[in-house]
Amino acid sequence: MTDLDRFLSTFFNLEVMARYLPMIVDGFVLTTYLALVIIATGLTAGLLLAVIRSQQIRLVNWTIVFLVDMFRALPPLVIIIMIYFALPNVGLGVSGFVAVWISLSLVLTAFAEEIFWAGIVSVSKGQWEAARSTGLRFEQALLYVVLPQAVRLTIPPLTNRAIAITKGTALGSVVAVPEILTQAQTGLSFSYNPSTLTLGALAYLILFVPFVVFGRWIETRFAWKR
Amino acid sequence: MATTDHAILDARAIRKSFGSLEVLRGVDLNVAEQELVFIIGPSGSGKSTLLRCFNRLEQPTSGTIVVDGIDILAPGVDINAMRRRIGMVFQSFNLYPHLNALGNVTLALRKVLGKPRDEADEIAMAALARVGLAEKAKSYPNELSGGQQQRVAIARALALEPKVMLFDEPTSALDPELVGSVLKVMRDMRESGMTMVVVSHEMQFARTAADRVVFLDKGEIVEAGAPERIFGSPAQTRTREFVTRIEHR
Ligand SMILES: Nc1ncnc2c1ncn2[C@@H]1O[C@H](COP(=O)(O)OP(=O)(O)OP(=O)(O)O)[C@@H](O)[C@H]1O
Numbered sequence A: 001m002t003d004l005d006r007f008l009s010t011f012f013n014l015e016v017m018a019r020y021l022p023m024i025v026d027g028f029v030l031t032t033y034l035a036l037v038i039i040a041t042g043l044t045a046g047l048l049l050a051v052i053r054s055q056q057i058r059l060v061n062w063t064i065v066f067l068v069d070m071f072r073a074l075p076p077l078v079i080i081i082m083i084y085f086a087l088p089n090v091g092l093g094v095s096g097f098v099a100v101w102i103s104l105s106l107v108l109t110a111f112a113e114e115i116f117w118a119g120i121v122s123v124s125k126g127q128w129e130a131a132r133s134t135g136l137r138f139e140q141a142l143l144y145v146v147l148p149q150a151v152r153l154t155i156p157p158l159t160n161r162a163i164a165i166t167k168g169t170a171l172g173s174v175v176a177v178p179e180i181l182t183q184a185q186t187g188l189s190f191s192y193n194p195s196t197l198t199l200g201a202l203a204y205l206i207l208f209v210p211f212v213v214f215g216r217w218i219e220t221r222f223a224w225k226r
Numbered sequence B: 001m002a003t004t005d006h007a008i009l010d011a012r013a014i015r016k017s018f019g020s021l022e023v024l025r026g027v028d029l030n031v032a033e034q035e036l037v038f039i040i041g042p043s044g045s046g047k048s049t050l051l052r053c054f055n056r057l058e059q060p061t062s063g064t065i066v067v068d069g070i071d072i073l074a075p076g077v078d079i080n081a082m083r084r085r086i087g088m089v090f091q092s093f094n095l096y097p098h099l100n101a102l103g104n105v106t107l108a109l110r111k112v113l114g115k116p117r118d119e120a121d122e123i124a125m126a127a128l129a130r131v132g133l134a135e136k137a138k139s140y141p142n143e144l145s146g147g148q149q150q151r152v153a154i155a156r157a158l159a160l161e162p163k164v165m166l167f168d169e170p171t172s173a174l175d176p177e178l179v180g181s182v183l184k185v186m187r188d189m190r191e192s193g194m195t196m197v198v199v200s201h202e203m204q205f206a207r208t209a210a211d212r213v214v215f216l217d218k219g220e221i222v223e224a225g226a227p228e229r230i231f232g233s234p235a236q237t238r239t240r241e242f243v244t245r246i247e248h249r
């Protein structure tokens, strides 16, 4: 057996791959679902917080900034473990899936709020003034004039951040969420062959490459010259 | 000429401070229907601040401002309803970059006046035609010259049928060859009876189009009168010095 053969049978063992494919597919479906709910929750909550922050109510803003900084600073794994292992002590037990969903959503919310906020702030004061001078209310100026411009500026950093954070779904393997990595590791422990990990890596590529490409597309689609 | 009983804009004793800096020190200004009042003054004299008080983009520290019979500083006044009757044109145009010319003009028609899309489009097209840009309706701001952008900005204000239009140095950001097109639109508006307050350094325009020139210095009106008089034989030394300086630029 040559080195190459050994390498292929260790990492690209088609027979092992075929056997564990259904498991990885289950993990893939679950990871996709988890990633989508995290993105939906995180982006919505982040945008909402940025909008609330634009009202410039001092106490509210301090609270937002404090929470945002906290969730940007904490490692996601720490948050997951706290929610999964600590909350049951106060009678709030949640499943691993929910723990990961809440944790990563909080982290994405924090980053998204900062990104949306930076976008809102970067829109020139003149845009607000033009809008308000035609009689638009604050919320209307925000919704129809400022946010469309702010959101375009935020698409590249938001895409990057969303990808980075949803990749953290792999942390679900710590709290028994049957996502891709968990399934791949389970497969490994049964088969003693890391080809299941190769398959898992492929699954991640299939999941995230379109995401990256979509981000790139949306970036050019909404770009406009100043 | 100007009679106070037909005042569209009546500002009295306007004071405005930013912190300890008093920018306006008791300004009285009365603008009659169809009048064109031209405001001149050195940089930092408070011209922009005064205009911005007129639609409450800036909140005066004290004083009263009555526009079309309504005290816009009164508590509980619907300032958004008032603002659409007070058009404002900015030095930097401030067109919405994500909307084309038509979209820029229709936004307030639809969201403030609640016009359905067809009707808003129709009104907007008429406003764009008035500024000579009907064929640019589908162009985005970045596809328009500065002069064209400023004319779209004028159309955006005009479409709401304001009672008075405020211009803050509308041609200062333009290349010299584009200034004429904007001034022509302003002249047309004046001819059709629009009440206008213009802050600008275009003295030639002031001479030929203004009813009254107001010289503002250090937050106070130093002198006001017909353009021939302010430019020809100003009574105050400060006015004379400013006018001489600006004419010899
Ligand atoms: N938001 C603000 N906060 C603090 N100071 C301000 C503010 N806006 C204006 N000022 C100050 O008020 C003074 C008058 O400003 P304003 O813009 O009204 O002058 P201006 O006559 O329009 O000058 P210019 O010809 O340069 O446009 C300036 O000293 C300016 O620095």
Ligand SMILES: [Mg+2]
Residues within 6 Å of the ligand: B047, B048, B049, B168
């Ligand atoms: Mg100014």
